[in-house]
Amino acid sequence: MFDARARARFTRNRSAVAGTAIVAALVLFALVGPLLASHGPLESDFAHGVGPDKMPVGPSAGFPLGADRIFRDVFARLAVAGRLSLLIAVSATLIASAIGAVVGIVAGYYEGKRFARVVSVDGILMRLVDVILAFPFLLLVMAIGAALDRTSAVTIFVILGVTGWLSIARVLRAKTMQVRSLDYVVASRALGQPVGWVMLKHILPNVAGPLVVSATVLVAQMIVADSVLSYLGVGIAPPTPTWGRMLFEGQDYYAAAPWLVAAPATAILLAVWGFNMLGEGLRDALDPHEI
Amino acid sequence: MRSILTRSSPIVLAIAAIALLAAPLGCDRALPSPISSAHGEDDTPRRGGTLHLAAFADLRGGLDPTGYLDGLSLGPIHLLFAGLVEYDEHAHVVPDLADHWDVDDGGRTYRFALRTGVTMQDDAELTADDVKRSAERALHPATPNPNASYFTNIAGYEAYSTGNAEHLAGVVVEGRYVVAFHLTKPDSTFPYLLAMHTLRPTCRSAGDRYSDSWLPCGAGPFKLPPGGWRRGTSLRLVRHEGYFRPGRPYLDAVEWTYNMTALAQRVRFERGELDLARELTDADAGRFMLDQRWKPLGIVEADTAIYGESMNTRMAPFDNVEIRRAVAAAIDREHQHLVQPSRMSVLTQALPASLADDDPSFTGQRYDYPAALEHMRRAGYPYDPVTGTGGWPHPIEYILYDPGLDVLTAQLVQQDLAKIGLRLHLKTMSYAAFLTLQERPSASAMSPGNWMLDYPDPSSIFDPLFTTGAIAPEGSFNTAFFSSPRLDDLIARAHLEMDQTVRKVLYREANAIVCDEAPWAFTFGHHTFDVRQPYLHGFVPHPVWPLDVSGAWVDRAGDALERALGPGLR
Numbered sequence: 001m002f003d004a005r006a007r008a009r010f011t012r013n014r015s016a017v018a019g020t021a022i023v024a025a026l027v028l029f030a031l032v033g034p035l036l037a038s039h040g041p042l043e044s045d046f047a048h049g050v051g052p053d054k055m056p057v058g059p060s061a062g063f064p065l066g067a068d069r070i071f072r073d074v075f076a077r078l079a080v081a082g083r084l085s086l087l088i089a090v091s092a093t094l095i096a097s098a099i100g101a102v103v104g105i106v107a108g109y110y111e112g113k114r115f116a117r118v119v120s121v122d123g124i125l126m127r128l129v130d131v132i133l134a135f136p137f138l139l140l141v142m143a144i145g146a147a148l149d150r151t152s153a154v155t156i157f158v159i160l161g162v163t164g165w166l167s168i169a170r171v172l173r174a175k176t177m178q179v180r181s182l183d184y185v186v187a188s189r190a191l192g193q194p195v196g197w198v199m200l201k202h203i204l205p206n207v208a209g210p211l212v213v214s215a216t217v218l219v220a221q222m223i224v225a226d227s228v229l230s231y232l233g234v235g236i237a238p239p240t241p242t243w244g245r246m247l248f249e250g251q252d253y254y255a256a257a258p259w260l261v262a263a264p265a266t267a268i269l270l271a272v273w274g275f276n277m278l279g280e281g282l283r284d285a286l287d288p289h290e291i
Numbered sequence: 292m293r294s295i296l297t298r299s300s301p302i303v304l305a306i307a308a309i310a311l312l313a314a315p316l317g318c319d320r321a322l323p324s325p326i327s328s329a330h331g332e333d334d335t336p337r338r339g340g341t342l343h344l345a346a347f348a349d350l351r352g353g354l355d356p357t358g359y360l361d362g363l364s365l366g367p368i369h370l371l372f373a374g375l376v377e378y379d380e381h382a383h384v385v386p387d388l389a390d391h392w393d394v395d396d397g398g399r400t401y402r403f404a405l406r407t408g409v410t411m412q413d414d415a416e417l418t419a420d421d422v423k424r425s426a427e428r429a430l431h432p433a434t435p436n437p438n439a440s441y442f443t444n445i446a447g448y449e450a451y452s453t454g455n456a457e458h459l460a461g462v463v464v465e466g467r468y469v470v471a472f473h474l475t476k477p478d479s480t481f482p483y484l485l486a487m488h489t490l491r492p493t494c495r496s497a498g499d500r501y502s503d504s505w506l507p508c509g510a511g512p513f514k515l516p517p518g519g520w521r522r523g524t525s526l527r528l529v530r531h532e533g534y535f536r537p538g539r540p541y542l543d544a545v546e547w548t549y550n551m552t553a554l555a556q557r558v559r560f561e562r563g564e565l566d567l568a569r570e571l572t573d574a575d576a577g578r579f580m581l582d583q584r585w586k587p588l589g590i591v592e593a594d595t596a597i598y599g600e601s602m603n604t605r606m607a608p609f610d611n612v613e614i615r616r617a618v619a620a621a622i623d624r625e626h627q628h629l630v631q632p633s634r635m636s637v638l639t640q641a642l643p644a645s646l647a648d649d650d651p652s653f654t655g656q657r658y659d660y661p662a663a664l665e666h667m668r669r670a671g672y673p674y675d676p677v678t679g680t681g682g683w684p685h686p687i688e689y690i691l692y693d694p695g696l697d698v699l700t701a702q703l704v705q706q707d708l709a710k711i712g713l714r715l716h717l718k719t720m721s722y723a724a725f726l727t728l729q730e731r732p733s734a735s736a737m738s739p740g741n742w743m744l745d746y747p748d749p750s751s752i753f754d755p756l757f758t759t760g761a762i763a764p765e766g767s768f769n770t771a772f773f774s775s776p777r778l779d780d781l782i783a784r785a786h787l788e789m790d791q792t793v794r795k796v797l798y799r800e801a802n803a804i805v806c807d808e809a810p811w812a813f814t815f816g817h818h819t820f821d822v823r824q825p826y827l828h829g830f831v832p833h834p835v836w837p838l839d840v841s842g843a844w845v846d847r848a849g850d851a852l853e854r855a856l857g858p859g860l861r
Contacts, residue, residue, distance in 0.1 A: 044706060046626055054632045070630060070699050233693040237719045239702045248694070252554055252572035264825070 009285040016281020018205060022274030026267070030086055033079025035111040038062055041080040041240045044071045056257055066259035069249060074263050077241035084236070085243050088157040089222035089271075095161025096222075097215045100168025103129070105199050105207065107169065108176025126173070129166050137163065141225065142234050153236060156229065160222055168214045182206075209286035216279035220272040227268050243268050308488045322582050326563045328826040329848040336829060341544040341847030343565045344838075345551040347522050347694075348722050354507040354515065356488040357429040357436045361726075362596075362743055365488070366838035370528055370545065371412075372491040372509035373535075375403050375422065376482055382747040382834040384482040385814050388417060388492065388510060388535070398477030398789055401485075405468040410533030412514040413494040420471035423462045424499060425492045427451070430459060434501035434683045437766045438489045438745075441754065444481070444786070446473040479789045483746035486835075512540040512841040524549060541829065541844035552694075560822070566845060567830065568822045573631040579822045580633065588823050592832040594636055594643040594816035597752065600704055601740030601770040605732060608683045609771075613670035614713070615809035619656040620663035621711045622704055627814050630699050635815040641752050643744065643816040648799050655806045656813055663711045674712030682712015690728055693719035695740040700814065730767045740770055740811055747835055749798040753782050757805050762858075771810030778804045 010016050039045055039062075049071030051057045056067035065074040103125050110121040132140070145158050179185060185202050193201075223243075229235040230244025238245065243264040250260025330337070344366075352364035356372050377387035386392065389403040400831045409417040430439055432452050442448060447460025461473040474481065484490075494508035507515050513528035520526045530540055551559070553572045560568040571579065579585045602618060609615050618802035624637045636644060640655035667674050667682065674682040689705070691697045698719065705715040715737065719729070728734040745751045755761045759779050761769040778801055785797040805811070819837070823830055826847040833839040 042702075042706070044626070044703065046629070050629060054629055055577075069704055077810070233719060237717050238693075238698055239705060239717065249699075253574040254554075256574035256578065 007286040010281055013281045013284055015277045019196065019274045019279075019281055020037065022270055023278055026082060026271055026274060027086065030079055030082035033082065034076055037073055037076030037079065039073035039076050041072065041076040041241055043073075045073070046071055049073075051129050056260070058254075058257070059259055065263045066257065068246070068260055069253065069257075077246060078243070078263050078267055081241040081243050081246060081264070081286055084153055084240065084270075085223055085226055085267075085271070088153055088226045089219045090161065091157040091214050092164060092222045092226075093218045095158065096165040096218060097168055097211060098165075099162065100165035100214075101133065101172055101204070101207075101211055103165065104169040104172025105176045105203055106223060108173035109180055109195070109199060109203065111173070120191070125169070132163070133166055137225070138228060138232075142232070145229070145234050156226060156235060157222075160225055164218060164222060164225070168218065171210050171214050172207050175210050176203055179203050179206045191221035209282075211281070213279050213283040213286060216275055216282055220275035220279070223268060223271045223275070227264075243271075259260025296689045322578060322585060323561050325584055325588060325825045327848050328828070328846045330846050333846075334828060336538075336541050336842075337844050337846050338538075338541050339543055339728065340541075340847065341546055342542050342567070342843060343546050343548075344567055344569065344829070345548045345556045345559065345565050345758055347551065347553060347556075347570050349549045351723055351726065353503075354520065354526075355501065355505065356491050356493070356509070357434050357501055365743075365836065367513075367526055367545075367547065368507075368530060369511070369517075369836045369839060370513040370841070371507050371511045371515060371819050372488055372493070373511045374486060374491040376486045378486055378747075378833070378835045380831065380834065384486050384580045385474070385646055396473075397478065399786075401474070401481055402465070402469065402471040405470070406535060407468055409510055409535040411492070411494045411509045411510050412531050412533070413496055414533060415437050415495055417492055417510055418467050419464040420467075421492045422470045422490075423459070423464050424495075425497070426462045426490045427459045428493065428499055428501060429490050430498060435766070436489065436501075437768060438487065438755075439762070440760045441484050441487070441489065443760070444474045444476060444478050446475050448475075448650070476697075476787055477789060478786045479791075479794065480746075480748055480750045480786055483748050483751070487745050512536070513542075513545060515739040536841075537849055538842045541839060545840060560824075562741045563824060563847075566824050566827045566847075569819060571814055571820065571822065573633055576633045576820045576822075576848060580820075582845070585822060588825060590819075590821040590823065590830075590832055592819040593645050593834065594818045594819070595645070595835070595837075596743040596817040597638055597641065597643050597813060598700070598739065598741045598743055598815050598817055599811035599813040601729070601738050602809070603732075603770070604774075605772045606736045608670070608672070608687065608713070609736060611670045612808055613666045614683070615662045615670070615812070616807070617666035617670065618708060618713065619806075619809040619812040620659045620666060621707050621713075622814060623658045623707055623810050624814055625658070625660075626703055626707075627700050627781055630703070631696065632647065634817055634820055636818070638813045639806075640813060641757075641796075641802050641811070644751055646744075646747065646749055646752075647696075648795075648802055650799065653799065653803070655802070656809065660710070667711050672712060676710060683714070686716040686735050688718055689737045690720060690725055691739055692720050692722040694778035695722070701739060704814075718740055729770050730763075730770050731765060732762070733768065738770065741817070743766075743837070745833065749801070750782065750785065751796070752780055753778070753801050753805070757801075757810060758782055773805075773808070773810035775804060775808060 002285040048062050049057055049067035056069060057063055058066045058073055065072050065078060070073050107122040107125040114120050140163055141159050148155055185198060188198050189204050227244030231248045235244060236242055246264035247261060254261045346363050348363060350364045351357060352361045354364060354368055354371065356368050356818055373388050375387060375389040379385045388406060388409055390406045392401055392403045393628055394401055405417060405419060411417055428434065429436055430442055430452060432454050440551050445459060445461035449454055450456035451459045463471045463473065492510055496508055497505050512531055512534045515530040516529050519528065529544045529545055530542065553570050556565060556568060556570055559565045580589055600618060602615050604610055628635045628637050640647060642648065664674060672681065672683050689701060691701050701717055705717060708715055729738045741789045742752065744754055755768040757769060757773050757778060759774040762772055781797050781801045785794050788794045788797065827843060827845055829843040830840060
């Protein structure tokens with residue numbers, strides 16, 4: 001899938017390289033940041049975090065990105081929130097990719113076929129996609145979250161994962177419809193290979209490129225979704241930091257303490273930007289015309 | 292789900308990033324100028340205009356004075372319903388719908404002579420029958436009245452509230468305009484209780500029994516027009532032309548918009564779309580107070596609310612008084628105060644500053660970390676702060692609503708209690724869900740408590756929050772479910788006592804019990820900081836009620852032009 005020619009195309013693409021660098025930097029920041037911080041992410045520092053006007057202190061040596069409304073280190077919280085946001089986004093994307101791949105490949109493989117001249121597997125699956133798409137995404141996620149215990153990271157990424165697979169299913173269905181009529185797939189079926197084997201052995205590897213591209217872009221969307229949920233107060237409960245929650249808590253102070261908004265907003269922007277550029281770079285590198 | 296940033300253009304996104312970073316800095320601009328009054332400083336009242344207000348949440352309590360009232364519903368209810376008595380600007384109880392009253396029978400009978408010619412909002416005349424009917428409606432067992440426990444002293448209440456009597460015997464109509472309240476025992480707080488909204492006269496359309504479908508109607512200065520209340524969105528009250536005080540109110544209407552964030556309220560206030568900003572963030576409040584143009588328009592009100600941490604005394608670990616004492620000693624109130632310094636004051640006892648015991652020997656609850664550790668040891672759960680071992684072995688669920696001030700203060704409490712071996716698990720929820728759970732006996736171990744004074748007397752704190760009689764299976768205001776026979780006895784005696792000096796001593800003792808047994812760890816008193824536009828005149832903070840605009844008027848330059856051309860052209 002990612003052969004030498006694809007690698008060369010990828011490395012020649014400055015946008016793709018920039019995206020990779022941003023993502024790598026964010027991952028590094030999330031991993032190493034908390035170790036570099038002089039404060040714990042949940043720990044208020046009333047001795048040094050309070051300014052003379054009783055407001056949180058701005059960026060300084062002790063607080064590289066300032067202090068938040070209860071005088072915690074924004075740098076430490078941003079890094080820990082990054083861990084959580086990236087973990088949730090990647091985990092949710094893995095779930096969504098798995099579901100989307102299964103639904104997309106099965107639907108694409110059986111497109112145009114009816115069992116007992118009535119039941120269309122493709123029709124059923126795609127109408128299911130249409131129905132779920134008809135629900136406002138955030139409303140759906142919030143409704144599921146309200147019904148479950150929505151305060152854990154696991155719950156959040158499972159919810160995002162089981163509701164976020166639709167675009168991948170559609171992309172892979174279209175790709176599978178192309179691949180299923182290729183000679184080696186037809187030959188495999190003619191040799192009597194089981195359908196599951198054909199899908200796994202011959203179709204999946206040939207739709208892996210679009211799957212990886214879609215998944216990479218989906219990570220960015222999951223970061224936004226997670227941030228929005230936290231911003232709306234239906235994400236992970238405090239005091240655990242998330243970028244969306246930090247944005248929400250800082251918004252009232254955006255004029256008096258702009259770092260409270262700027263730090264998480266920039267992190268979200270960079271993450272979305274980085275994953276989108278990476279995804280687009282992968283798409284260009286894995287251009288189906290040159291597979 | 293569509294990608295927000297699809298075909299990324301590095302240049303565009305770089306600009307976006309820079310703009311995002313720069314925008315907040317750019318927003319640290321000077322506040323806009325106040326919007327001037329059409330007639331300058333001329334303080335001659337003028338009729339007309341609409342007062343625009345907003346609130347962060349929706350009305351949970353509805354608009355029936357007999358039902359559940361929260362801080363938000365109290366504002367409009369006060370404008371809709373006038374009472375027999377009311378508070379003056381010094382928080383003294385004075386006649387309102389009543390012309391005067393007499394106290395007989397050693398404090399057991401309060402007899403009210405009504406004003407004649409008072410017109411209700413349905414144009415009917417107020418009579419003593421309306422007072423009795425409204426009282427019976429409010430105290431009927433089928434009425435979801437959480438304040439009913441205030442009125443158990445009215446003769447015949449028990450028989451009536453249990454369905455064994457058709458009428459409330461203690462409320463007697465003695466003439467078309469004379470009504471008497473007979474009490475089973477003397478009660479010095481009864482005028483205060485009548486000043487609350489619970490028994491305020493309702494229109495005959497309210498009927499004899501509570502109903503959800505009733506269009507609220509009373510004798511107050513404003514009335515609710517049909518369709519004026521869009522639940523979850525807005526409320527509009529219009530002037531009651533038949534209001535008994537000649538010339539009042541001045542405003543044509545008062546409008547609230549609900550579910551508006553503090554940030555949106557500030558922006559809309561600056562644009563003149565709200566006339567009075569009441570829920571500014573602390574950062575914004577500070578900016579207005581520091582701006583010389585706005586400073587004279589700021590209004591700092593007295594503490595009328597107390598905040599604390601309510602501990603359910605029926606649930607572990609707070610069924611252990613030593614754990615509760617440990618909590619009370621572990622919370623650093625000076626730190627809490629820093630969350631909102633312009634609106635908070637440190638609170639170490641049950642009473643807010645306006646009612647607080649000024650006896651210097653009264654210690655109340657203080658931050659004392661070694662003492663907190665000692666209480667944990669006495670409770671049987673010693674905690675070693677060096678090794679971080681010991682303490683209560685299970686996480687403690689702490690419910691709170693989000694968003695709200697409590698989210699921040701709860702995180703500080705969580706930090707403080709972790710230092711004595713109590714690990715709080717914060718569980719956020721909507722305001723409505725929070726109140727429902729908090730007011731059930733076995734639903735939550737710990738939650739943020741707050742209480743706004745119903746009337747300016749210590750009984751307004753102790754009766755609803757800490758007496759056994761205030762415990763209910765649903766909608767219990769005593770959210771700690773605290774029961775102390777000694778406290779109940781003191782409160783009962785204070786009710787009987789007509790001598791204010793003796794009452795003060797009794798309440799001091801009650802205060803000491805509550806501080807020591809700690810159903811709440813008291814944390815801070817809270818007051819409102821308002822900013823008005825200069826064209827809003829006659830708005831004087833009420834010493835008791837959250838909003839009284841019966842004497843306010845709007846005199847805004849350009850209103851006529853706006854009415855002609857639309858608000859966007861201002």
